[in-house]
Amino acid sequence: MADLNPHERVQQALQRVAAEVVPDLLEAFPGQVEEIPLTADRIPQVFVTPDALETVALWLKGKGFVQLVDVAGVDYWPHREPRFEVVYHFRELPNLGMIRLRVRCSEQDQVPSLSRIWGMANPAEREVYDQFGIIFKGHPNLKRILNPDDFEGHPLRRDYPIRGPRDLIKLAMPADEGRYRPFVSEPPEEGK
């Protein structure tokens, strides 16, 4: 172990998590956790139902995944239903293993907040709420963190106009047509 470089240590830890922790997790929460195939980054990942998220997180914390690295939101509109995913990364310390939890939710769904378990989840979930409009149930202070308090809409949603309210103004210049929509929308490949 000592003669491995940090990259090899991380890869070894990821293989161990995929071989030992993920089967235990699937066994402990039958029907609530669903495994996803590995992608290029080799981080083991699972889908979790919103109801089981808190207990799964506590279970992982007891297994040594003591650090919540990040909370992120993903919007798959209009390709998936429900459209959102909340993605959690946990790191196992000091063994450097990682695991990724994905929670599917729609605009009306509420995802349980992890801010009672990790204090770091408080600002991270506020950011996801600010940018995507995903409601976190039980969050003590769920308000905007990046955008101004009087901001309308959630700008990282795929259907949010890039120029905000100015996009609703019809411009008279014909050269402006299509200037801000240069790319063709493609279905996402990640996570399938």
Add this chain to the structure above:
Amino acid sequence: MSGEVVRGDGGFITTTVDSFLRWAQANSIWPLTFGLACCAIEMMNLPSGPQYDIAQWGSEAFRSSPRQADLMIVSGRLSNKMVPVIQQVYQQMPEPKWVVAMGACASSGGVFDNYAIVQGVDKVIPVDIYVPGCPPSPDAVIYAIQKLRERIRKNDPKGGLAVYG
């Protein structure tokens, strides 16, 4: 003889208070550090170092307090959340005060044509000089300050004995 400097024979000069004030104001423009983005890195070249020695025009004293500054160099993109801040800082500057919009983002929003960025700081505070470039070279900012000094010395309504209410 307003605006004129008349040299007397006995080693004295006469002038008006207005042109004397304009001369003093134009030669002691103290900029405020309002660095918002990457243009601020170019702006930092101005007072520091021998290449762009802005001290030769009396502007080397970049102040951190708006109450001691005459010129606000808005260097970088201004986000919507920053608008109350820049308005408050601008109001805290004593009269007479000038604003230079440095770079494409401060002048017009630049490439950031999106919901988060103000499309030009002249939407929220009055701007005297616009400097193009992404970022402008320090020479361009020095040129803008030269134009501003020229304007203060000649006909800028904010210079000299203007009364502000």
